[in-house]
Amino acid sequence: DTGVSQDPRHKITKRGQNVTFRCDPISEHNRLYWYRQTLGQGPEFLTYFQNEAQLEKSRLLSDRFSAERPKGSFSTLEIQRTEQGDSAMYLCASRTGTGANYGYTFGSGTRLTVV
Amino acid sequence: QKEVEQNSGPLSVPEGAIASLNCTYSDRVSQSFFWYRQYSGKSPELIMSIYSNGDKEDGRFTAQLNKASQYVSLLIRDSQPSDSATYLCAVTSNNNDMRFGAGTRLTVKP
Numbered sequence: 001d002t003g004v005s006q007d008p009r010h011k012i013t014k015r016g017q018n019v020t021f022r023c024d025p026i027s028e029h030n031r032l033y034w035y036r037q038t039l040g041q042g043p044e045f046l047t048y049f050q051n052e053a054q055l056e057k058s059r060l061l062s063d064r065f066s067a068e069r070p071k072g073s074f075s076t077l078e079i080q081r082t083e084q085g086d087s088a089m090y091l092c093a094s095r096t097g098t099g100a101n102y103g104y105t106f107g108s109g110t111r112l113t114v115v
Numbered sequence: 116q117k118e119v120e121q122n123s124g125p126l127s128v129p130e131g132a133i134a135s136l137n138c139t140y141s142d143r144v145s146q147s148f149f150w151y152r153q154y155s156g157k158s159p160e161l162i163m164s165i166y167s168n169g170d171k172e173d174g175r176f177t178a179q180l181n182k183a184s185q186y187v188s189l190l191i192r193d194s195q196p197s198d199s200a201t202y203l204c205a206v207t208s209n210n211n212d213m214r215f216g217a218g219t220r221l222t223v224k225p
Contacts, residue, residue, distance in 0.1 A: 033212065040123070042203050042215030043159065056212055091158055101147045101166055104213060106158040 002026075004107035006092050012113045013082055020078045021110045025094030032075050033104060034067055035091040043091055049075060082114045118142060121204050121216035129224050134191040136219050138204030141185070148180055148187045151203040153218065159203055163189060194223040 005024040013019050025032045030051050035043035046065065047057045051072035064082075069075040079086055089111050093104035120139050128134045136150075147166050151159035165171045165178040165187065177190040187206075191198055201218040 035215075040217065042119070042205075042217045045212050045214065048212055089158075101164070103149050103161040103164050105161070109158050 004092055004094050004105050006090075006107035006110050008110055009108060010111045010113075012115060015084060015114055016081055018078065018080045019082055019112065020076055021090055021092075021112075022074060022076050023092030023094075023107060024074045025092070026096075026105060027073075029094035029096045029105070030072070031095050031097075031102075032069055033093045033095075034075070034077050035093065037089045037091055037109075038087075046077075079112075082112075084114045087112055087114045117216070118214045119204055119206055119216035121202075121219045123217055124220040125222055126219055127222045127224060128194050130194060130196060132194050132223075134194045134198065134221055134223070136189040136191075136202050136204075136221065138187045138189075138216055139185055140187070140204075140206045140214075142206070142208055142214075143185065145182075145185075145206040145208045147207045148178070149205040149207075149213070150176075150178060150189045151205060151215075152198075153201045153203055155200075191221075194221075196223045196225050199223050 007022045033048040034046040037043045047067050049069040064080045067077045089109045091109045092107045095102045095104050150163040152162050153159045163178040165180045171178045175192045179188045199222050201220045203218045204216040205213045207213045
């Protein structure tokens with residue numbers, strides 16, 4: 001168990017560019033979540049997968065955001081045409097089981113800065 | 116009304132004191148409740164979970180849940196400077212994605 005890995009740790013991009021982040025969950029965890037966190041706020045839910053199926057996507061999520069988990073293992077989060085308001089920490093988390101009584105394990109996050 | 120509400124703090128306590136962190140939630144069907152600790156620049160780390168009304172103790176930490184009042188709290192006994200961090204309250208319900216409060220920043224002064 002090597003924990004949840006995220007890559008890259010930091011990303012600086014110019015406004016209008018596309019960026020893609022990767023998350024490798026704990027291997028036996030079937031659920032994978034993406035959150036976004038800005039300074040002084042708690043993590044904000046973006047989307048989650050059970051195995052390869054994307055089961056929920058936040059209504060607040062712009063259509064510039066897309067996520068995939070093609071083989072039920074790693075996941076990618078892509079942001080197209082980045083805006084300065086996209087600057088945040090993007091957190092990936094995973095867990096096992098399907099009930100409500102399971103805590104998440106978070107990765108170290110990808111800090112995005114849009115200039 | 117936010118789904119999960121916490122006092123943003125900062126909460127400051129002297130070393131050795133009890134730190135009390137509070138959280139309220141709006142969704143009555145919420146089933147599970149979690150406390151995460153987040154150091155500055157780091158990702159959240161799970162420290163406590165509670166599912167039933169009452170108290171749950173784990174070392175210096177005690178989580179308290181009152182579903183009728185939609186209230187959950189975290190007590191940290193014998194607070195240490197290393198406990199200085201932001202504490203996030205989180206809840207889940209049947210749809211299973213976790214919703215977080217904005218966090219309470221705790222400072223333990225030596």
